[in-house]
Amino acid sequence: MQHLPPEALALCALGEIDPGETAHLESCAECRAEVTALQRVVTAGRAPDAAEELPRPPSSVWDGIHTRLGLSDSVRSDPFDAPERPAAAVAAAPAGAPAPAPTPQESPAPSTASLEAARERRQRRRLPQILGAAAAAVVLAAAGTWGITRVLSDRSEVIAAVDLSPLASYSETGRAEVDERADGERELVVTATGSGAQGYREVWLIAPDVERMVSLGTMEGTEARFTIPANLNLDEYPIVDISDEPFDGNPLHSGDSILRGVLEL
Numbered sequence: 001m002q003h004l005p006p007e008a009l010a011l012c013a014l015g016e017i018d019p020g021e022t023a024h025l026e027s028c029a030e031c032r033a034e035v036t037a038l039q040r041v042v043t044a045g046r047a048p049d050a051a052e053e054l055p056r057p058p059s060s061v062w063d064g065i066h067t068r069l070g071l072s073d074s075v076r077s078d079p080f081d082a083p084e085r086p087a088a089a090v091a092a093a094p095a096g097a098p099a100p101a102p103t104p105q106e107s108p109a110p111s112t113a114s115l116e117a118a119r120e121r122r123q124r125r126r127l128p129q130i131l132g133a134a135a136a137a138v139v140l141a142a143a144g145t146w147g148i149t150r151v152l153s154d155r156s157e158v159i160a161a162v163d164l165s166p167l168a169s170y171s172e173t174g175r176a177e178v179d180e181r182a183d184g185e186r187e188l189v190v191t192a193t194g195s196g197a198q199g200y201r202e203v204w205l206i207a208p209d210v211e212r213m214v215s216l217g218t219m220e221g222t223e224a225r226f227t228i229p230a231n232l233n234l235d236e237y238p239i240v241d242i243s244d245e246p247f248d249g250n251p252l253h254s255g256d257s258i259l260r261g262v263l264e265l
């Protein structure tokens with residue numbers, strides 16, 4: 001199935017649609033979705049609270065639209081450069097005077113030049129609409145690109161994980177995962193069921209000798225996320241530990257661990 005060209009989709013979103021395009025939209029879900037998306041932008045632009053004064057786009061924007069849509073040379077100039085037409089002065093008739101009767105005249109047949117001029121005037125009247133629709137399409141395309149980039153940048157891969165086991169006098173269970181994002185940043189995601197801590201919980205990465213350790217921060221609730229320092233080697237600090245820390249102002253590990261596990265790297 002051949003789809004409608006972009007300029008036709010834009011005009012459909014603005015309400016300028018012919019029967020042939022209506023029939024196509026009824027049978028083509030893809031074009032119908034494009035028109036619906038453009039209509040949202042048009043509706044937002046026509047909202048009463050929309051800004052009345054918008055910055056004028058540079059002439060290069062219209063040059064690109066003119067080339068893209070293949071418009072004629074008669075509309076090559078930037079529509080924002082066109083002078084405003086002054087309102088026609090109408091002489092006021094004396095109060096109570098009857099309106100003069102129109103003089104019968106034979107309308108001459110329109111010449112080819114006049115028809116061409118009328119066509120160009122109609123095309124010029126549609127330029128602001130085409131320009132607005134084209135700008136809306138650019139905004140949607142930019143938004144789509146931003147969304148795709150954001151999704152790709154937010155993707156992460158689990159590179160290590162371990163189930164956390166409770167230590168003596170505790171019954172909680174938990175799990176720790178190391179997520180690596182597309183930008184290379186690593187994040188430790190820790191979950192735990194409940195909290196039997198007497199003070200507050202702190203999450204640590206500990207070396208196998210249980211002497212060297214790095215605090216990642218405190219944990220509240222059943223899930224917490226911590227950014228792992230870029231220069232920290234998980235092969236040297238593979239133990240994930242959740243400790244019960246008293247409110248004594250001492251930054252060192254209390255020696256009272258609630259959950260612990262060794263990451264499978």
